[in-house]
Amino acid sequence: MAYGAMGKILWVDLSTREMKEEPFDEQTARKYLGGYGLGARVLWDRQTPGVDPLGPEAILGFVTGITTGTDAVGGSRYAVVGKSPLTGGWGDANSGGSFGPQLKMAGYDAVFFTGASDKPVYLYLNNGTAELRDASHLWGKDTVETENLLQQEHGKDLEVACIGPAGEKLALIAGVINNKGRAAARSGLGAVMGAKKLKAIAAQGNLTVPVANPELMRELRKKHVASLTGHAEQLHATGTPGIYEMCCVIDDAPAKNWVGVATIDLPTYANCGGEAVLEKQKRRFACWRCPIACGGHMKSGTGEYKYPEGVHKPEYETLAMFGSNCLNDNLGSIITANDLCNRYGLDTISTGACIAFTMECYEKGILTKEDTDGLEMTWGNHRALVAMTEKIGKREGFGDILADGLKRAAERIGRGSEQYAMHIGGQEIAGHDPRGGWGFAIGYGCDPTPGRHNQGGGQHPPGLDIPDVPREQMTGRGVYHKLSTNFMHSVSALGMCHFVAGAYPSADQLVEALHAITGWSDLTKEELLLTGERITNVRQAFNIREGVKTPFLYPDRMRGVPPKTVGPRAGITFTHEEVYNQYLVEMDWDTKTGKPSKAKLVELGLEDIAQVLWP
Numbered sequence: 001m002a003y004g005a006m007g008k009i010l011w012v013d014l015s016t017r018e019m020k021e022e023p024f025d026e027q028t029a030r031k032y033l034g035g036y037g038l039g040a041r042v043l044w045d046r047q048t049p050g051v052d053p054l055g056p057e058a059i060l061g062f063v064t065g066i067t068t069g070t071d072a073v074g075g076s077r078y079a080v081v082g083k084s085p086l087t088g089g090w091g092d093a094n095s096g097g098s099f100g101p102q103l104k105m106a107g108y109d110a111v112f113f114t115g116a117s118d119k120p121v122y123l124y125l126n127n128g129t130a131e132l133r134d135a136s137h138l139w140g141k142d143t144v145e146t147e148n149l150l151q152q153e154h155g156k157d158l159e160v161a162c163i164g165p166a167g168e169k170l171a172l173i174a175g176v177i178n179n180k181g182r183a184a185a186r187s188g189l190g191a192v193m194g195a196k197k198l199k200a201i202a203a204q205g206n207l208t209v210p211v212a213n214p215e216l217m218r219e220l221r222k223k224h225v226a227s228l229t230g231h232a233e234q235l236h237a238t239g240t241p242g243i244y245e246m247c248c249v250i251d252d253a254p255a256k257n258w259v260g261v262a263t264i265d266l267p268t269y270a271n272c273g274g275e276a277v278l279e280k281q282k283r284r285f286a287c288w289r290c291p292i293a294c295g296g297h298m299k300s301g302t303g304e305y306k307y308p309e310g311v312h313k314p315e316y317e318t319l320a321m322f323g324s325n326c327l328n329d330n331l332g333s334i335i336t337a338n339d340l341c342n343r344y345g346l347d348t349i350s351t352g353a354c355i356a357f358t359m360e361c362y363e364k365g366i367l368t369k370e371d372t373d374g375l376e377m378t379w380g381n382h383r384a385l386v387a388m389t390e391k392i393g394k395r396e397g398f399g400d401i402l403a404d405g406l407k408r409a410a411e412r413i414g415r416g417s418e419q420y421a422m423h424i425g426g427q428e429i430a431g432h433d434p435r436g437g438w439g440f441a442i443g444y445g446c447d448p449t450p451g452r453h454n455q456g457g458g459q460h461p462p463g464l465d466i467p468d469v470p471r472e473q474m475t476g477r478g479v480y481h482k483l484s485t486n487f488m489h490s491v492s493a494l495g496m497c498h499f500v501a502g503a504y505p506s507a508d509q510l511v512e513a514l515h516a517i518t519g520w521s522d523l524t525k526e527e528l529l530l531t532g533e534r535i536t537n538v539r540q541a542f543n544i545r546e547g548v549k550t551p552f553l554y555p556d557r558m559r560g561v562p563p564k565t566v567g568p569r570a571g572i573t574f575t576h577e578e579v580y581n582q583y584l585v586e587m588d589w590d591t592k593t594g595k596p597s598k599a600k601l602v603e604l605g606l607e608d609i610a611q612v613l614w615p
């Protein structure tokens with residue numbers, strides 16, 4: 001067993017209710033680290049290719065990393081992994097809060113579910129024991145009610161990851177929620193949980209994560225907390241809403257379903273900026289033992305939107321998707337929509353994207369009031385935005401069409417609506433513009449999970465041998481993106497927050513923490529780069545084996561066809577090849593199909609995968 005791990009993986013067959021434990025051995029831990037690294041390897045090995053992601057054969061995993069629940073600063077995260085019902089390929093999502101650490105303190109590094117229950121259940125974990133319990137009383141409850149009810153039953157120290165009504169109703173844009181508003185939102189994995197009739201995982205325990213040198217790690221923690229730099233201060237002050245205004249000014253934030261410019265089409269965008277959000281914040285929210293504490297709980301809403309005190313602060317992505325992208329400057333409505341998404345268990349990026357799409361279809365006459373249940377889906381109509389968010393959560397009326405995401409909504413609506421559906425590979429595009437944001441442009445299309453803002457590169461800490469490339473520069477972008485994202489794949493798999501890892505003054509600090517945690521004194525930054533590359537090759541191999549067409553292709557608008565005529569990004573247009581090929585060549589992935597070369601797979605120690613992809 002590796003230090004940093006509890007050494008146990010739990011397998012739960014929801015059809016037979018059988019459970020078994022397997023060891024999380026040191027060799028696997030070092031090769032895949034945990035999180036979506038371990039998750040991808042397990043699903044490659046154990047899941048039959050071509051399964052229905054919502055069928056009983058699909059595997060759904062909740063996986064921590066080897067820094068999760070340790071003294072490593074930022075070691076708070078867990079990943080949810082499975083086949084994405086949105087893309088048909090590899091799916092992962094991750095979340096902070098305190099569920100991940102508690103899962104380990106309850107005795108497990110990971111839980112994988114197979115089968116499907118015939119009635120609602122939840123998994124109760126406590127100090128190394130596991131029990132499937134009836135969840136009939138929780139089915140239909142929102143995520144806040146679910147967590148409250150489970151804590152009433154088991155105690156306040158219980159941590160819960162659960163789905164809301166959206167996941168129960170198999171909305172493909174449903175996510176998994178913990179801490180009543182921290183979300184593993186992307187890839188549609190809440191629907192996979194719902195299909196298994198698994199309402200929640202409830203974890204409780206006080207086991208200690210074994211660490212090779214706990215005394216040294218305690219000292220390092222003090223040193224690392226004191227030395228956090230870069231964006232840590234700004235994140236502490238305002239959280240991610242602090243970048244909203246800047247993103248509007250540089251035309252990075254989406255406006256008017258990605259066809260507009262926030263500063264021109266929504267001159268009042270600052271109504272939802274960092275300072276405005278801060279005024280409505282009651283107190284900070286921190287993931288488990290995080291000194292940055294970039295989250296927040298809000299004061300109770302006043303005026304038209306009377307949300308209760310304590311609801312979570314909307315993050316930048318939520319502000320962008322429900323704000324500028326819908327030409328909405330009403331902050332109360334965004335806080336309300338955010339809270340509705342948290343309660344129903346919806347991805348705020350996807351939900352906001354669906355509403356902006358609906359507004360554009362309404363403007364173009366493709367949709368009318370008759371289609372949208374009487375709601376006037378005009379730009380900036382914040383009341384309609386909130387009402388439609390609730391309909392999506394309930395799968396009610398037109399919300400039922402949007403609940404499965406843009407790709408399927410446009411297919412059902414037809415009438416030319418497809419051109420306004422801003423998804424890539426079935427996943428709604430996150431709130432940073434790829435037109436001129438070259439890291440996002442590559443990441444959205446080339447990462448095995450498309451449309452993801454946290455796969456855009458550039459978040460790595462200093463101290464790595466990565467040649468710097470200015471934001472606006474394409475030359476040299478391929479190697480930069482490869483190295484930056486490879487390092488951050490390791491960070492993700494370790495269960496560490498990207499914001500914290502990026503705030504370390506040097507990657508050396510992360511390495512010294514890993515030495516103290518794992519005892520792997522020969523581990524280097526170079527090994528982390530290689531491990532990240534291995535991990536993402538397994539994710540990509542999963543897509544190739546599933547027959548998913550990669551790299552993913554943008555809708556014309558998202559690559560500037562036609563280009564914008566006004567604003568900071570006027571005139572920018574790109575082809576898939578000029579943005580993707582540098583990176584794909586560096587990765588040794590085929591530029592047409594995204595398939596990793598045999599030599600690359602062998603070099604990464606993935607001979608068995610090479611044999612399958614290159615028989």
Ligand code: SF4
Pocket residue numbers: 074076096097235285286287288290291292293294295497498499500
């Ligand atoms: S920086 Fe923010 S998201 Fe990251 S661990 Fe800290 S509180 Fe959580």
